[in-house]
Amino acid sequence: GAGVSQSPSNKVTEKGKDVELRCDPISGHTALYWYRQSLGQGLEFLIYFQGNSAPDKSGLPSDRFSAERTGGSVSTLTIQRTQQEDSAVYLCASSLVGVGVTEAFFGQGTRLTVV
Amino acid sequence: AQSVTQPDIHITVSEGASLELRCNYSYGATPYLFWYVQSPGQGLQLLLKYFSGDTLVQGIKGFEAEFKRSQSSFNLRKPSVHWSDAAEYFCAVGVREYGNKLVFGAGTILRVKS
Numbered sequence: 001g002a003g004v005s006q007s008p009s010n011k012v013t014e015k016g017k018d019v020e021l022r023c024d025p026i027s028g029h030t031a032l033y034w035y036r037q038s039l040g041q042g043l044e045f046l047i048y049f050q051g052n053s054a055p056d057k058s059g060l061p062s063d064r065f066s067a068e069r070t071g072g073s074v075s076t077l078t079i080q081r082t083q084q085e086d087s088a089v090y091l092c093a094s095s096l097v098g099v100g101v102t103e104a105f106f107g108q109g110t111r112l113t114v115v
Numbered sequence: 116a117q118s119v120t121q122p123d124i125h126i127t128v129s130e131g132a133s134l135e136l137r138c139n140y141s142y143g144a145t146p147y148l149f150w151y152v153q154s155p156g157q158g159l160q161l162l163l164k165y166f167s168g169d170t171l172v173q174g175i176k177g178f179e180a181e182f183k184r185s186q187s188s189f190n191l192r193k194p195s196v197h198w199s200d201a202a203e204y205f206c207a208v209g210v211r212e213y214g215n216k217l218v219f220g221a222g223t224i225l226r227v228k229s
Contacts, residue, residue, distance in 0.1 A: 104149075
């Protein structure tokens with residue numbers, strides 16, 4: 001696709017429900033990131049996928065958070081038993097990693113509100 | 116551990132004044148360096164990047180940044196700020212030796228006084 005696509009753009013869920021956030025990266029990009037941005041905060045790293053390597057999950061805040069990337073392309077971030085503190089904008093980015101690092105291209109984000 | 120520091124959380128400048136936003140990193144290896152901008156309600160946009168070569172790089176919207184290896188810094192500058200530059204600015208660093216993962220600073224919010 002032309003850019004990184006995230007869906008839904010907005011999600012309101014009740015506390016305790018599970019949610020799935022989707023990211024379609026730029027075609028051919030080998031690296032995919034998930035970040036979280038809370039109101040007035042910076043970018044909090046969540047997880048990083050790079051090719052066939054094991055994902056870097058060091059940023060996931062709890063075991064309620066998980067992510068997968070199917071076929072090296074589409075990624076889904078799942079939050080189980082959502083809590084109010086999970087409310088934030090979840091950003092996905094992709095990049096082409098070859099000899100070195102290239103810039104990451106960001107989607108518009110999914111705004112998650114837990115009520 | 117890899118880290119990126121943007122020491123200024125907020126900066127306010129007058130329109131037409133010069134701007135410098137600071138970014139420091141802590142790695143032993145040669146990093147790849149980026150500056151992104153996020154305007155209110157918008158996504159993140161790449162301003163400029165440094166991979167190698169000339170340590171002064173030019174970006175979009177009249178921004179430039181200088182890589183100083185001795186200071187582990189990559190500061191962003193603009194000679195004359197416009198009101199439309201009001202936004203949040205993020206420095207990011209990627210290091211091959213750490214799996215090429217991009218690590219972002221906490222961001223600096225720029226306010227422009229008219």
